[in-house]
Every structure is written in C-alpha cells, then in structure tokens.
Amino acid sequence: MSKEKFRFKDYWALFKLSCRPxxxxxPLEKNFRCFIAGYLFxxxxxxxxxxxxxxxxxxxxxxxxxxxxxxxxxxNPYYFKYALHYKTSDWYLNTGYSxxxxxxxxxxxxxxxxxxxxxxxxxxxxKVYNGLIIPKPDGGFTELDLVVISTCRISVVEVKARxxxxxxxxxxxxxxxxxxxxxxxMQNPVIQNQNHINFLYLxxxxxxxxxxxxxxxxxxxxxxxxxxxxxxxxxxxxxxxxTFYKAFKKASKDTLSECYSVEDIKAITDILxxxxxYTPEExxxxxxxxxxxxxxxxxxxxxxxxxxxxxxxxxxxxxEGLPTGSTICMDAETYQLYLVSADGLWHAVPGALILExxxxxxxxxxxxxxKKELGW
Numbered sequence: 001m002s003k004e005k006f007r008f009k010d011y012w013a014l015f016k017l018s019c020r021p022x023x024x025x026x027p028l029e030k031n032f033r034c035f036i037a038g039y040l041f042x043x044x045x046x047x048x049x050x051x052x053x054x055x056x057x058x059x060x061x062x063x064x065x066x067x068x069x070x071x072x073x074x075x076n077p078y079y080f081k082y083a084l085h086y087k088t089s090d091w092y093l094n095t096g097y098s099x100x101x102x103x104x105x106x107x108x109x110x111x112x113x114x115x116x117x118x119x120x121x122x123x124x125x126x127k128v129y130n131g132l133i134i135p136k137p138d139g140g141f142t143e144l145d146l147v148v149i150s151t152c153r154i155s156v157v158e159v160k161a162r163x164x165x166x167x168x169x170x171x172x173x174x175x176x177x178x179x180x181x182x183x184x185x186m187q188n189p190v191i192q193n194q195n196h197i198n199f200l201y202l203x204x205x206x207x208x209x210x211x212x213x214x215x216x217x218x219x220x221x222x223x224x225x226x227x228x229x230x231x232x233x234x235x236x237x238x239x240x241x242x243t244f245y246k247a248f249k250k251a252s253k254d255t256l257s258e259c260y261s262v263e264d265i266k267a268i269t270d271i272l273x274x275x276x277x278y279t280p281e282e283x284x285x286x287x288x289x290x291x292x293x294x295x296x297x298x299x300x301x302x303x304x305x306x307x308x309x310x311x312x313x314x315x316x317x318x319x320e321g322l323p324t325g326s327t328i329c330m331d332a333e334t335y336q337l338y339l340v341s342a343d344g345l346w347h348a349v350p351g352a353l354i355l356e357x358x359x360x361x362x363x364x365x366x367x368x369x370x371k372k373e374l375g376w
Contacts, residue, residue, distance in 0.1 A: 004098060006087075013099035015041070017112075018080040020073075026163070026229055027102070027109050037074040044070055082116045091115040094130040110161035110228025111145055113247045117226075118148045118157065125258075126150025127269050133278060133286070134199050137334040140290060140299050142199050143283070146226075149269055151258040155222040156200060158193035162186070165232035170239055171344050189225045190242055191345065197221045198348035202335060205350045207271045212264050213351065220260075239343045301333040304360040307371035310338075311353040326376035328367045329357065339364075 016024045016034050023033050047063035086092055086099060091112055102112045111130065119128050129147040136142055146157035168175035170190060177184045201221060205213055226245045227233075237244055278286065293299055308329045328339040330346060337346040358374055361367040 010099045013103040014083040018083045040070045090119045106161040110159045114159045114226040122150040157224045161228040163229035167234040305367035307358040309356040
C-alpha cells in the first residue's frame with residue numbers, strides 16, 4: 001500500500017483517535033466535544049511553553065495542573081499509545097489508510113481499533129492481516145476483516161461497527177438490532193464469520209503440507225466477533241471457540257497458552273503473505289463485479305443434504321479401530337460442509353473420509369429425519 005505524508009487533518013484525527021469514547025464515540029457523529037477538548041488540551045500545552053519564556057513558576061504550575069486534569073479527562077492512555085505508533089502499526093503497514101481516513105469511515109474506525117487491540121494482545125508472537133481476499137472453490141472470493149495468527153491463537157475476526165442493543169439466539173440466521181425505537185435485522189455475525197473460517201481453512205488445507213494440516217484442524221480456528229461501538233448484548237454465547245469483544249476496553253497481552261509451533265505458524269503466514277494485495281479501489285471494482293455475477297446466477301449452486309458416517313482424517317485406515325462420526329453433510333457442488341453437534345455450526349472438514357451416506361435430500365429437516373430413521 002502506498003503511504004502518503006500526514007497532513008494537518010491527519011494529526012487532528014490522531015488526537016480524536018486518542019480521546020475517550022464519550023469525547024469521540026464514533027466517526028461522522030456531529031458534536032463539539034472534540035473541539036472543546038482539543039482547545040483545552042493544546043491550550044494547556046501552549047500555556048506551559050509560554051510560562052517557560054520567560055520562566056514563571058506560578059503560571060507553569062497552573063498550566064501543568066490544567067494539562068494533567070484535561071489529559072486524564074480527555075485522553076485514553078491506550079488509544080494515545082496507539083496514535084503515537086500509528087505509522088509503525090500493523091494497521092497502517094497493512095492498509096495504508098491515514099488517520100483522517102479512519103475518522104471519516106465507521107467501518108475503518110472499527111477495523112482500526114480491532115487491529116490495534118489484537119496486535120497488542122499477541123505482541124511479537126505472531127502476525128495480523130487486514131482485508132484478506134480468500135479464493136473460494138467456485139471461483140469467487142470472500143474478504144476477511146481481520147486474521148490473527150500466533151503461537152497462541154488462529155483467529156478470524158469479524159468487525160461490526162454497529163451500536164445499540166442486539167438480541168436473538170446465537171444460532172439464529174438473523175439478529176435484531178435496536179437503536180432507540182428503530183428495529184433492524186442484521187445477519188448473524190457468528191454464522192457469517194464461520195463461513196469465512198470455512199473458506200480460509202479450505203484454502204489453507206490445499207496449500208499446506210500434510211504434517212501441518214494434521215497439527216492444525218478447522219476446530220483450532222477461533223470465531224471472534226469484535227463490536228467497535230458501545231453495544232448492549234442480549235445474545236447468550238454458549239458456543240466453544242466463539243468470543244464477543246467490545247471496543248473501548250483496555251487491550252492486554254493474550255492469556256491463551258501457546259499451542260502451535262513456530263514452524264506451523266510460519267507455514268501459514270508464508271501462504272497468507274503470498275496472497276495478492278489489492279488497493280481499496282481494486283477491491284471496490286472486485287465487489288462490483290461480484291455483485292453482477294451474483295445477479296446473473298453465476299455463483300448460485302444447488303445444495304443437497306444427506307446423512308453420513310465418516311472418519312475425520314482420511315489418512316487413517318478404518319480398521320485402526322478409531323470411532324466414526326455421523327452427521328449431516330451439505331453439498332454445495334464445489335465444496336462440502338458438515339454440521340457439528342458441539343456448536344450447531346457448519347464446518348469444512350476437507351480431510352474427512354465418508355464411509356457411508358444416505359440418499360440426498362432437498363432440505364436439512366429431511367436429512368435430519370432420514371438420519372434418525374437410519375439410526376445414525
């Protein structure tokens with residue numbers, strides 16, 4: 001990404017990004033709190049400088065006190081640290097977006113905070129990726145907001161720059177967002193992000209060496225949902241591997257224990273590093289073209305469901321005495337997903353060996369009933 005020289009509006013944006021949420025809650029919101037806070041903050045700094053020339057101890061003490069009060073009231077220390085290191089941050093190096101870009105787009109605002117928080121969490125133990133374009137088996141693509149790879153975690157992060165309150169069941173296709181008296185439906189981000197995880201894993205499985213895929217299965221991927229604005233959640237999260245994060249919290253070092261080798265992580269990052277990089281304009285053109293293709297029916301596939309008995313790893317012979325599993329397989333022509341009872345989500349299991357399957361059904365309900373009739 002090309003990097004441009006920062007202008008005055010970018011430094012003003014860095015100040016806004018350093019402020020506490022009640023001073024600067026989100027981009028595009030009309031309020032004068034930032035201007036008042038900026039006047040007090042920089043006015044105090046100027047006052048300190050002027051009191052030194054010539055030196056006036058009483059004035060200096062007054063302005064230092066004023067500056068400390070304003071700093072504590074206005075500035076979030078963690079966000080201030082993010083702003084100080086903006087040019088060397090993973091966010092800027094990955095995207096090239098300026099601070100003024102972040103402060104003019106709610107979506108970028110959310111992805112900026114998520115990236116900075118997760119970068120802080122993993123420290124120097126891994127790598128973060130923004131806006132990865134992952135090829136799909138049918139020739140299309142999917143974009144991932146944020147991917148975090150470290151010896152402690154492999155996270156796919158879906159960032160939502162939405163406020164208000166959210167309600168619904170964790171596995172509902174749609175959730176309800178309420179802002180005041182307004183009610184809006186939104187796609188369930190957990191299911192949306194699980195699809196991202198599936199396509200990322202299918203792509204990595206084709207690229208990684210066998211010994212690496214045996215160490216890192218699809219179940220190792222964490223499904224993280226990051227809410228960039230202040231939200232009130234009324235969705236019970238009981239699913240393993242799914243975590244809701246809220247912005248405006250102190251970012252801390254990852255407390256997860258190290259469970260992946262440096263060699264395995266490097267194998268993954270080498271593949272992700274080799275993916276094509278696109279400018280924002282190129283991405284906009286890709287999305288426009290994809291929309292045209294969807295409307296023409298190019299990526300519409302027939303979907304069938306059938307009950308299956310399977311082994312998770314096709315490299316293991318059935319006669320080794322390992323237990324087999326049974327579930328529902330969804331066949332979308334170019335890829336297959338399996339319904340996992342532990343979380344109720346569809347998972348890609350490209351290494352699975354199907355031992356036996358029932359006849360295809362047109363709906364999940366029919367396949368579930370057939371599975372019961374077969375006694376699987």
